[in-house]
Amino acid sequence: xxxxxQTPSHQVTQMGQExxxxxxxxxxxxxxxxxxxxxxxxxxxxxxxxxNEISEKSEIFDDQFSVERPDxxxxxxxxxxxKLEDSAMYFCASSREGQNSPLHFGNGTRLTVT
Amino acid sequence: GNSVTQMEGPVxxxxxxxxxxxxxxxxxxxxxxxxxxxxxxxxxQLLLKATKADDKxxxxxxxxxxxxxxxxxxxxxxxxxxxxxxxYFCALxxxxxxxxxxxxxxxxxxxxx
Numbered sequence: 646x647x648x649x650x651q652t653p654s655h656q657v658t659q660m661g662q663e664x665x666x667x668x669x670x671x672x673x674x675x676x677x678x679x680x681x682x683x684x685x686x687x688x689x690x691x692x693x694x695x696x697n698e699i700s701e702k703s704e705i706f707d708d709q710f711s712v713e714r715p716d717x718x719x720x721x722x723x724x725x726x727x728k729l730e731d732s733a734m735y736f737c738a739s740s741r742e743g744q745n746s747p748l749h750f751g752n753g754t755r756l757t758v759t
Numbered sequence: 760g761n762s763v764t765q766m767e768g769p770v771x772x773x774x775x776x777x778x779x780x781x782x783x784x785x786x787x788x789x790x791x792x793x794x795x796x797x798x799x800x801x802x803x804q805l806l807l808k809a810t811k812a813d814d815k816x817x818x819x820x821x822x823x824x825x826x827x828x829x830x831x832x833x834x835x836x837x838x839x840x841x842x843x844x845x846x847y848f849c850a851l852x853x854x855x856x857x858x859x860x861x862x863x864x865x866x867x868x869x870x871x872x
Contacts, residue, residue: 687862687865752802
């Protein structure tokens, strides 16, 4: 069964550094998402992407965040200047359609900001 | 706005015990409801879903019934196994406007042999 793959599985970075989290969604899916989960807290929506542009974003997704689909297969999340509170598990997801279509999640990237 | 409230965990059970994980929601319109499961070290996987009132979603022995009158979607299993140990997330997608799922906090289930 096709999977969403994320790399790296664990990223450690220093405060103020830029990080890029990478995802390869399922190939025939059209909607792409980033969520994050701070340890012990709920899974929070960051951004959704459709037709090569951001379709929705949350309050968390401020100017330090950006997303790209650079080559038709990868879907990246960039954090420009990381803060300690960005430490979390970041999940990429994709879905074939929007409404009522279940999300398929990757295994996540654990980001640790020191 | 939309929100999902789940019971606090962890829920600790012995093998073959009956499981209930409570989930209630607030949403505009008639949302679709989902349960996702996250096994250790993995991403979330869809476990079951229900798209309209009184629908029952079921998978792998788990069940949940969409109760519009109580705005609930409680997850149940008659006899849990050690392999069911995971974190369970209730989620909804609102019927109007955004198709972005809203997740609950997650409930950790620990099953002992």
